[in-house]
Amino acid sequence: MTDQALKTTPLNAAHRALGARMVGFGGYDMPVQYEGVLAEHRWTREHAGLFDVSHMGQCKITGPDAIAQFERFVPGDYQALKAGRQKYSLLLNESGGIIDDLMAGKPDHDGLFVVVNAGNKDEDFAFWSAHLSGDAELTVLDRALIAIQGPEAAEVMAAHDPVFNDFGFMDSARLILFGVDCYVSRSGYTGEDGYEISVPAADAERIWNTILQDARVKPIGLGARDSLRLEAGLPLHGHDIDATTSPVEGALTFALSKSRKERADFNGADRILKELADGPSRVRVGLSVKEGAPAREGAEIADMDGNIIGTVTSGGPSPTLGRNIAMGYVPPAFAELGTDLKVLVRGKPAAAEVVAMPFVAQRYYRKPKV
Amino acid sequence: MRFTKDHEWVKVDGDIATVGISKHAADALGDVVFVETPDAGKAVSKGDSFAVVESVKAASDVYAPVSGEVVEGNAVLASAPETVNADPEGEGWFAKIRISDASQIDALMDRAAYDAFLTTL
Numbered sequence: 001m002t003d004q005a006l007k008t009t010p011l012n013a014a015h016r017a018l019g020a021r022m023v024g025f026g027g028y029d030m031p032v033q034y035e036g037v038l039a040e041h042r043w044t045r046e047h048a049g050l051f052d053v054s055h056m057g058q059c060k061i062t063g064p065d066a067i068a069q070f071e072r073f074v075p076g077d078y079q080a081l082k083a084g085r086q087k088y089s090l091l092l093n094e095s096g097g098i099i100d101d102l103m104a105g106k107p108d109h110d111g112l113f114v115v116v117n118a119g120n121k122d123e124d125f126a127f128w129s130a131h132l133s134g135d136a137e138l139t140v141l142d143r144a145l146i147a148i149q150g151p152e153a154a155e156v157m158a159a160h161d162p163v164f165n166d167f168g169f170m171d172s173a174r175l176i177l178f179g180v181d182c183y184v185s186r187s188g189y190t191g192e193d194g195y196e197i198s199v200p201a202a203d204a205e206r207i208w209n210t211i212l213q214d215a216r217v218k219p220i221g222l223g224a225r226d227s228l229r230l231e232a233g234l235p236l237h238g239h240d241i242d243a244t245t246s247p248v249e250g251a252l253t254f255a256l257s258k259s260r261k262e263r264a265d266f267n268g269a270d271r272i273l274k275e276l277a278d279g280p281s282r283v284r285v286g287l288s289v290k291e292g293a294p295a296r297e298g299a300e301i302a303d304m305d306g307n308i309i310g311t312v313t314s315g316g317p318s319p320t321l322g323r324n325i326a327m328g329y330v331p332p333a334f335a336e337l338g339t340d341l342k343v344l345v346r347g348k349p350a351a352a353e354v355v356a357m358p359f360v361a362q363r364y365y366r367k368p369k370v
Numbered sequence: 371m372r373f374t375k376d377h378e379w380v381k382v383d384g385d386i387a388t389v390g391i392s393k394h395a396a397d398a399l400g401d402v403v404f405v406e407t408p409d410a411g412k413a414v415s416k417g418d419s420f421a422v423v424e425s426v427k428a429a430s431d432v433y434a435p436v437s438g439e440v441v442e443g444n445a446v447l448a449s450a451p452e453t454v455n456a457d458p459e460g461e462g463w464f465a466k467i468r469i470s471d472a473s474q475i476d477a478l479m480d481r482a483a484y485d486a487f488l489t490t491l
Binding site for chain 1: 400401403404406422424425426427428429
């Protein structure tokens with residue numbers, strides 16, 4: 001039964017036809033699993049998984065001042081971003097906290113195409129509506145978003161159109177695919193090679209079913225999406241990062257462009273530059289949990305003397321590694337790789353160690369340099 | 371076999387109750403990745419959380435369907451938690467409890483009543 005309070009994506013009927021188990025997520029009725037989280041996780045790591053991520057927010061920010069206005073609230077250099085490329089960034093509040101994380105790119109010659117988190121999109125769009133000034137306009141797009149991820153994703157998609165071979169990691173384009181206007185990027189949220197394809201809502205089910213006809217492709221629910229992104233060390237906004245955490249605390253300093261740090265002209269630059277210089281009071285780290293139950297969000301992290309020093313923000317079993325992994329915040333003094341810590345699960349201490357993220361190597365496709 | 375509304379099952383042999391979670395519960399949880407069973411000697415009261423079962427996504431409590439003393443936790447589940455999915459109402463049992471109040475069994479649903487209960491969910 002569809003919960004009446006939940007919105008649906010254009011693929012809702014397709015999920016139900018596939019026998020998905022549906023749950024509420026980000027205000028949407030979404031598939032959490034089809035055949036099972038573990039099987040779907042492994043299929044994505046070995047073949048190609050198809051994800052409905054239409055609950056995410058999609059918009060364009062256009063106009064002569066679009067880039068300059070967008071940059072006021074993100075720490076990435078979008079002036080310098082080349083056409084046909086996209087970049088991960090962070091929407092920042094005045095205190096340098098992360099309102100949301102996002103992908104913004106230049107798929108066409110018309111400003112920025114931006115994808116934001118489902119649970120934050122109303123807030124993000126309201127933020128831009130209120131704060132973008134000058135000649136910059138926000139247009140919310142009512143489109144579906146389909147991701148295909150995994151080592152066989154590129155071959156699968158090249159069979160539909162060889163143009164997919166032309167993309168390198170984080171390339172972005174607007175083009176006609178499956179006979180309709182699409183935005184495509186070679187990116188994702190699993191650590192695997194793959195694409196995210198924004199399609200017109202009315203064509204979503206046809207395109208979804210067309211891609212699914214390939215035996216290498218299976219539909220993958222949000223359960224495996226979460227375990228895949230955890231293994232890839234990718235933070236989930238609202239859990240691993242939020243409006244109180246800065247990019248430095250969140251271990252996302254790669255999103256701070258050099259030119260922007262020099263100009264110090266984005267929201268929260270004072271705090272962020274100070275943390276870069278002096279160190280933050282806490283930092284997101286990866287943990288290998290060596291015994292006992294999975295350490296999940298909310299589990300306390302203790303030092304070897306039993307003092308509580310931090311909290312797990314997400315965690316669970318790693319199907320690829322066959323052990324429990326987690327990410328959480330600790331003071332920098334405990335953030336060095338190899339540091340022995342304890343996590344408290346239902347009051348029981350279990351041995352844990354600070355390890356590098358990603359937990360499972362990312363396999364993004366980088367085009368050979370010519 | 372008797373069932374609770376929290377989807378535990380009980381099978382009685384003399385004064386020993388073998389306890390587990392129903393197939394319905396195991397299917398609803400999905401892939402079980404961790405099980406914590408109680409140690410022998412632990413006293414439990416009906417309704418106590420006495421074991422934990424974890425899927426990839428979440429941890430769930432398992433409640434004691436009867437009061438008594440744990441005589442054995444299923445050690446197999448520590449190394450093979452997937453047994454709960456493979457055979458929830460058999461090899462995937464959680465614990466054996468020496469029943470202290472046999473009348474508690476009578477209050478539980480039989481298979482037909484439990485199946486009827488499931489249709490109301």
